[in-house]
Amino acid sequence: MLEWITQINNAVNGVVWGPAGLALLFGTGLIMSVRTGFFQFRKMGYWLRHTIGAIFTNKDVTAHTSKEDMAISQFQSMCTALAGTIGTGNIVGVATAIVSGGPGAIFWMWVMALLGMMTSFSENVLGVYYRRKNEKGEWSGGAMYYLTDGLGAKKGCKQLGKVLAVLFACFCILASFGIGNMSQINSIAGNMNAAFGVPTLVTGLCLMVVTALIVIGGLKRVAAVTEKLVPFMALLYILLGLGVILLNIQNVPAVFASIFRGAFQPRAVTGGIVLSMFTSLKKGVSRGIFSNEAGLGTGSIAHACADTRKPVKQGFFGIFEVFTDTIVICTLTALVILCSGVPVGYGAAAGAELTISGFTSTYGGWVSIFTAVAMCCFAFSTIIGWGLYGTRCIEFLFGTKANKPFMVVYSLVAIVGATMNLGLMWSIAETFNGLMVIPNLIAVFLLSGVVVKLVKEYFAGEGAASTLKNSREEAKR
Numbered sequence: 132m133l134e135w136i137t138q139i140n141n142a143v144n145g146v147v148w149g150p151a152g153l154a155l156l157f158g159t160g161l162i163m164s165v166r167t168g169f170f171q172f173r174k175m176g177y178w179l180r181h182t183i184g185a186i187f188t189n190k191d192v193t194a195h196t197s198k199e200d201m202a203i204s205q206f207q208s209m210c211t212a213l214a215g216t217i218g219t220g221n222i223v224g225v226a227t228a229i230v231s232g233g234p235g236a237i238f239w240m241w242v243m244a245l246l247g248m249m250t251s252f253s254e255n256v257l258g259v260y261y262r263r264k265n266e267k268g269e270w271s272g273g274a275m276y277y278l279t280d281g282l283g284a285k286k287g288c289k290q291l292g293k294v295l296a297v298l299f300a301c302f303c304i305l306a307s308f309g310i311g312n313m314s315q316i317n318s319i320a321g322n323m324n325a326a327f328g329v330p331t332l333v334t335g336l337c338l339m340v341v342t343a344l345i346v347i348g349g350l351k352r353v354a355a356v357t358e359k360l361v362p363f364m365a366l367l368y369i370l371l372g373l374g375v376i377l378l379n380i381q382n383v384p385a386v387f388a389s390i391f392r393g394a395f396q397p398r399a400v401t402g403g404i405v406l407s408m409f410t411s412l413k414k415g416v417s418r419g420i421f422s423n424e425a426g427l428g429t430g431s432i433a434h435a436c437a438d439t440r441k442p443v444k445q446g447f448f449g450i451f452e453v454f455t456d457t458i459v460i461c462t463l464t465a466l467v468i469l470c471s472g473v474p475v476g477y478g479a480a481a482g483a484e485l486t487i488s489g490f491t492s493t494y495g496g497w498v499s500i501f502t503a504v505a506m507c508c509f510a511f512s513t514i515i516g517w518g519l520y521g522t523r524c525i526e527f528l529f530g531t532k533a534n535k536p537f538m539v540v541y542s543l544v545a546i547v548g549a550t551m552n553l554g555l556m557w558s559i560a561e562t563f564n565g566l567m568v569i570p571n572l573i574a575v576f577l578l579s580g581v582v583v584k585l586v587k588e589y590f591a592g593e594g595a596a597s598t599l600k601n602s603r604e605e606a607k608r
Contacts, residue, residue, distance in 0.1 A: 140562050147565025148417050156416060156426050159572045160246025163253050166583050171248040171450055181444060182209070182451035196438050202270055207354035208437035209448045211516055212430040214357040216456045217365060218315055218513030220422030222506055225464040226485040230477055232414025233405040234386070235393030237465045239415025240422075244457035247425030251449035253575050253582045257281060258431025259442035260585065266531045269350055272435020273520075274428030274571045275300045275527045281581065282574045295570035300524040302570075303429065304537075306563035307524075311517020312541060313548030314560050315510035320549035322483055326503040335549025338511070343542035346518035347535065350436060353519050357512060364508035365460065371501060372463035375493045379470040386469040404477035417561055420568070423456040425449075427564060428571035432523045433516070443589040467493075514545075 146152070164171065171178070185192045186206055193206040203211070228236040254274070261280045262272030275296040283292025316338055320331035345356055376383065389400050394412075397405035405411055420426055430449060439445050467489040468475065475485070483506055490498045518541055525537040575582075 137558070140559050144558060144562045144565065147562060147569065148413055152565055152568065153413065153416055155572050156243065156250075156420070156568065157246060159426065159576050160243070160248075160250045162576065163249040163579060163582070164246055166579055167249060167252075167586055170252070170586070171245065178447040178450050181447050202438035203350060203354040203436050204358075205437045205439055205445065205448065207358045208434050208445070209452065210357040210361040211354055211436075211519060212433040212448070213361050213365075213452055213455065213516075214512035215311070215429055215433065215516030215520060216422060216424050216452060216513075217361065217460060218422075218509050220418065221368075221456065221460045221464055221509060222486045223318055223483050224418040224422050225461050226468060226483070228414045228418035229465065229468060230475055230485070231405070232411040232418075233393040233397040233401040233477065234389040234465070234469060235391075235395065235397050235400065235405075235408075235411040236415035236418065237390050237462070238394035239412045240419035240457055240461055243416045243419045244423060244425070244453050244461075247419070247423060247457075248450040248453045250572075250575060251423070251425040251430060251453050252446040253449075253579065254425075254428050254431040254571070255434040255449040256442045256446035256582050256585055257575065257578055258428075258435040259437065259439065259445045260581065262435040265526060270436045271523055271526060273432035273523060273527075274567075274574060275303075275524060276435075277431075277578060278570060278574045281578045285577065288577075292574075295573060297528065299428065299567060299570040300527050302563055302566045303524040304521050304528075306560065306567055307517045307521030307541065308544050309563050310513075310560035311521065312514055312544050313551060315513045316545045316548030317551055318483055319507050319510045322487075322503050322506050325484070326499055331549045332546070335546040338514070338549070339542050339545040341511075342514055342518065342545055343539070345515050346522070346541060347538045350519065353515050354436075356515060360508060360512050364505055364512065365455070367501070368460065368505045368509070369463060371490060371494075371498070371505070372460075372467050375467045375490060376463070376470055378493050379472070382470045382472065383466070386466060389469065390465070401477040417564070419457055419461070420564055422461055423453045425453050426568045426572055428567065428574075429517075429520045432520050441589070443585050 191205075193204055195204055195207075196202050225237070225240075228240065232239075257277040258272040258274075261277040262270050263276065263280075265271045278292050278296035278299060281292070282295065283289045285292075316335060319338065320329075320334040323329040323334045324331055345352055393400035393405075394415075395408055397408060397411040424430055430452060434445050434448065437445055464486055468485055471489040471492045473485065473488040473492050487499055487502050487506075490502050518538065521541060522534050522537055525533045
């Protein structure tokens, strides 16, 4: 049975992450960059001031909404989206990319991230622009809504929009169990077993209970947890990573040389184990997307819940998230592995142990406690972030009455994830990522004109004109 599943998964994976799939990712990111005048570079200071800068200077960004208002703050929506992206992809995924694609895979992660910033920006803009209120009075949005109401409104595309929206929702629900739940649980369970000797089943049972308490609590409970957990875990990991780099600063030039050389001549760096540039590119892009989710359309689900009237302003957080996730945290992980000098078994299986070895070889065995805590925080934040994504997709298909049953099943899956084979799980999760990309990027590409129009309006009126789609939506507020 497992062999049959593996064969089918490999066949589908080969298509969605083949030349056509990679061209779709690169092409959409490039088109959105060109059409917005390479906003991610040209206006870097601007979007930084209105994201990380605004968190410290603008109380409206972090202010909690009232109990009657079912929206969450812009900061909470960013943390919820980051919770979904900053996970084991930053630790296990980067290690896997290096051993299977060589150091050059990191270069392709960077390239995809720089273009993916505008893909993520566009998704968030569309997510807020086409969102709607659900039966509970909460904002619901994401790819399934801009596929239905945006793409579906185009002449001759009504049925196409509906079909792609349903496909996206189905793929997202399945992915929430894979990338969002089981792969994260598996990494936590393996890490707890290696670091503290905790049986994997015990870890699965504990996480099942905690996940249920948070996810079943609804949007505001998820947001309340992520806004505390995400800044703590990110800062802890960044500080530990910078320490490794500083203590091995003499190796940094050679590491960067191996990354750039390996991007185009992987066999020269890996001793012939990685045979082609395409393998390095594929691993870098797929693991990068696994980590930052630019192109998946999932982050727009969280951002659509934000207490804002300006889609473009919320879109800035999409750029910041990709920057933080890939350019900062994934790069730190890669440098920890490569600068520390730990042996890299190119072509072999790899997991969190390779990244942890990079820390322990520099600091000593005691740091494994901190890396274990950081990894558990990363993975758990992803679990609850994807719990929201899956819930919103179930709601899109069946209404809010289906939310609670889904949350219960989502929590129970933790037991399966704690004891399942890691290799197959990562491969299946990678496949569902690719399947989600296709309908989402079709919508982003065909609705690129809407994004460009909103950006022009925003800067023409310093944001005053870039309000929500219509007076009906305004009235509901």
